[in-house]
Amino acid sequence: MLAVDDLTVRFGDTVAVDRVTLHVGDGEVVGVLGPSGSGKSTLLRAIAGLETPAGGRVSRDGTDLQGLAPHQRELGLMFQDHQLFPHRDVLGNTIFGLRMRQVPRRDAEARARAVLELVGLAGFEHRSVDELSGGEQQRVALARALAPEPRLLMLDEPLGSLDRRLRERLLDELRDLFTRLHLSVLFVTHDHDEAFALAERVAVMHAGRLEQTGAPREVWSHPATAFVARFVGWNLTTALGDEMVAVRPDALHLAPEGPLVGRVVGQSFRRDHQRLRVALDHNGDVLDVTVPHDALLPDVGEVVRLTADPGGVRTLPPERPDAG
């Protein structure tokens, strides 16, 4: 479907996207996960033709897209802040892409109405986009991107600006929609929960490069680099041996005879679990420790001992020197 090979995008001296290779199969949902500033939005923009790459290749079904203007690429892009047209109503926004493709008015309108129904906005056709809530605007943006049936749908932080409850609901809806329509999707997000829940394959991006690509389960259980491990929530420490290892918070347990000694420096309640922050006496490393939600927590300042499940400990290759 989509093949990105060795793609590089520069802004002056900064390399925003650094030799990225990424493929999206037919009907596959791929999520690019990375902190803000890692170059993931630039990657989407370069694929859409909105940025000019300094090197590499973008092709769709074997056709090189190089030299095609954004409007000729037949890719859908949903912007982070929606970018709905303020001077058109909901239907006017949704039908826009179909009009650009010279679809006859009657067919275009039927199609736009069908898509609006699909995203749960039937009856909103003639509402002004200004008076919609954030979630509704997000649905209009989605409908607008879906209506022309793009070969590939790209979404930039699809749930970024929404509140938590709405995010969780839309997350489920999006996943259903993707499978139902058998869409090829490439989305970017800074939220690992969102990436893991939505994507069949996750690519973790850091400082312009892809650090690891794989199924969500694989990325979570076998982080390939220290950056990936830290980004998805693992602890990094040298307290378990000579070299740096990564330890999953849920692989650490409070145990009276445990080999690791430390002092509790913080605790918080997280709904389905609790979290302790423990500073190790050995070298001062602070570790996150997951504790069952109903366990009695030691007080801040108390000395505790910890053990680590061997299954939750990973030895990692040294970090890239230029990665900050």
Added chain:
Amino acid sequence: MTRLAARVRRVALVAVPLGFFGLFFAYPVGSILARGLAPGGHVDLGPVGRVLTDASLRGIAWFTVWQAALSTLLTVLIALPGAYVVSRFRFPGRGLVRAAIVIPFVLPTVVVGSAFLALGFRPSLGAIVVAHVFFNYAVVVRIVGGFWSHLDPQQDDAARVLGASRLRAFRTVVLPALRPALLGAAAIVFLFTFTSFGVILILGGPTRSTLETEIYRQTAELLNLRTAAALSVVQVTAVAAVLVVVGRAEGRHRVALRLRSARDTARRARTGLERLFVGTNLVVMAALLGAPLVVLLARSFATTGGPGFGFYDALGHLHANSVLFVPPVDAIRNSLVFAGEATVIAVGIGGLAAVAVARGRRGRFLDGALALPLGVSAVTVGFGFLIALDKAPLDLRTSSLLIPIAQGTVAVPFVVRTIVPVLRSIDPRLREAAMTLGASPARVWREVDGPIVARAGLVAAGFAFAISLGEFGATVFLARPNTQTLPVVIFRLLGQPGELNFGAAMAASTILMALTGAAVLLIDRVRVARVF
């Protein structure tokens, strides 16, 4: 569309407005400067020197400066509480008040002058200053108030919580934040009052002149073009100096501010004191801004035999009078035709310029060039037309387009300033969104920029029409007996003795006020799309 065509279009976008401006602004004004600085082809600062040493001309220059300074100070002092009330308090009829206070600003200066005569003011310094406050009140309220309503009131609260008194919080938190807007507004008021023409001519009487009115007198009455040119040089230099100083000061005081949407910064007056404050300001606005217009209206109907349309009837047959060669009724038609043509010119040229300013790399330069006419007085422009556009191939003296072109030139900066912010506020990603949906660059322009700009263009057209309708400084130079406009006729009528002439001037002013008011109300009906 080929690359060549795109290039041609881009060049035309800059070249057409720049060409218009070169021809109808830089060339005429430059001709005056040349005449003043280098009469006979070689530089001779003699006339300028004479202007600066001549005691009576120096007196005029000095009076120009201090009446402007006094007017500016008073306007700011009176309008600042008004700006606060309009931007920070919610009260019934707030929208109406905000719209209504703009009306004096777009009123023709001649109408403002007559309104204060109708109110019983004798020509005096006091009359000039009060009329200037009336005229510029909206400038301060709109610029400062507009900015104020975007300031976060919580900043104020934070200072109060930290122990500052109400006054202290204002002085230490609000005032520094407002300073750029305050300076900007004061600068505009100073420039307007410095180059004020109609108001001074009517309310200054024969003994008080400013540089602006003196340029007119030297040209039109004494036919002393060299002195007039030298005076123009002095005036343009002073205006440029003020612009530079203010530009520097504004830059220095600009601070990064957390701006908020205006919607959530206003609240109802809560305490009795606050209600009194809001009420007092509303009364001041009504008295200052409303009274002159109401009295003008009343005087236009107050014939000697009781209320009636006598003065309006007189407009149809006063042409027997030697100063008016055509009946004033014809002037109404002239005014409407010229203002219509000027609007087409201003919106056409200004629209192209606005697109070039908002998009092009050379936009900043063009932006600066187009702002110049705001600082150069209309009298200088009119005078420049007179001495520069009288030779082949540009002999426009007898062209019926001469007045519309001059009025259009004066209105262009307002058009540019109305459209550019709207164009700039269109998020480039909105265009990108259209692109990814399959719109070609030309289509993006038609589908996204076009509809959004069209409404701003309509508003700009309304302003251009109102400004052209009331334009006096340039038109008074260029109007021939058969091409007189309403403001010119009003001025001539006011210069004639007799109850009938005065009443007819009031009637003509009322008609002009109604026409301008209608244009402004139409503008207010058009909502500019919210694009951010």
